[in-house]
Amino acid sequence: MLCKPLEKALNEQIKNELYSSYLYLAMSSWFSANDLKGMAQWMLIQAKEEDLHAMKFFDYVLEHGNRVDLKALDQPPSEFKSPLDIFEQAYRHEQKVTKNIRDLVSLAREHNDHATESFLAWYSLEQVEEEASADDVVQQLKLVGDKGNGLLMLDRLLGQRVFVPPAAEGAA
């Protein structure tokens, strides 16, 4: 069994991951509405990954015989200023999630929960990638100036992203 404080915190993180998915879906739909199909696809894959992050926590809590207690999700924004605005928000969001994961690691340590600490190691590494991939796009958008031919080329490039289930990358 997980101790109560960790049960509570992991349930909170299920919500955070599902909110991430919701946020990226909102961003994907903005891109679709603005004819940037590649970026819409990139965000759709991002949302799917967040669903899987949530499900890993979900399974982990249940595996311990603890309770999953699903919380209400906040409404994500629906209006954005530009592609750059979206990717900057995505980057800032990932920084927040990184802090959530760090706090979870601290809590696991505080409660001597070594299993949870090593379970969280996957998320700690994943967050390095998550921040880097959002920031990469921010930097590229700054280079191309957020419009014109450069934007269309970047859109095409980002549209090549394919969904890789975690099991296939060795993180079941």
Ligand SMILES: [Fe+2]
């Ligand atoms: Fe996540």
Ligand SMILES: [Fe+2]
């Ligand atoms: Fe993420």
